[in-house]
Amino acid sequence: MTPNAPCVLDASVILAAILGELSSDQAERWMTGSCASSVNVSEVFAKLIDKGFPAEAITESIEAMKLDARPFDPDLARQTGLLRGPTRHAGLSLGDRACLALAGQLGLPAATADRAWANVDIGVEVVFIR
Numbered sequence: 001m002t003p004n005a006p007c008v009l010d011a012s013v014i015l016a017a018i019l020g021e022l023s024s025d026q027a028e029r030w031m032t033g034s035c036a037s038s039v040n041v042s043e044v045f046a047k048l049i050d051k052g053f054p055a056e057a058i059t060e061s062i063e064a065m066k067l068d069a070r071p072f073d074p075d076l077a078r079q080t081g082l083l084r085g086p087t088r089h090a091g092l093s094l095g096d097r098a099c100l101a102l103a104g105q106l107g108l109p110a111a112t113a114d115r116a117w118a119n120v121d122i123g124v125e126v127v128f129i130r
Helices: 011-018 024-031 038-050 055-065 074-082 084-090 094-106 115-119
Strands: 035-037 068-070 110-112 126-128
Touching: 011 024, 011 038, 011 055, 011 110, 035 038, 035 094, 038 055, 038 068, 038 094, 074 084, 074 094, 084 094, 084 115, 094 110, 115 126
Parallel strands: 035 068, 110 126
Antiparallel strands: none
């Protein structure tokens, strides 16, 4: 599925775009008008550093996407923490919950490649990139 409107992007979507797992058209459709939590951007950096990417190249890739990275403020931190209980059974990480909390806060769908999210119902629409 491709979005008809902006989404809040999980790290998995950003990684898929950077690693070329999405066509340029698909990546552009997912990125246009979308945003991500700064927690998810941090996840992208960490995963790409683990794969041996230089920090400068990661920074350039994210800047080229013109990704709107939203701050992880106290309210978003609280909302993310409150999602622990309803998502524990699915094994969602802090980054996953930060994405879902931001999507809930903004009233936007959350986009991910992580199928574990299909087992979570917290009132946020989840769309899967593949």
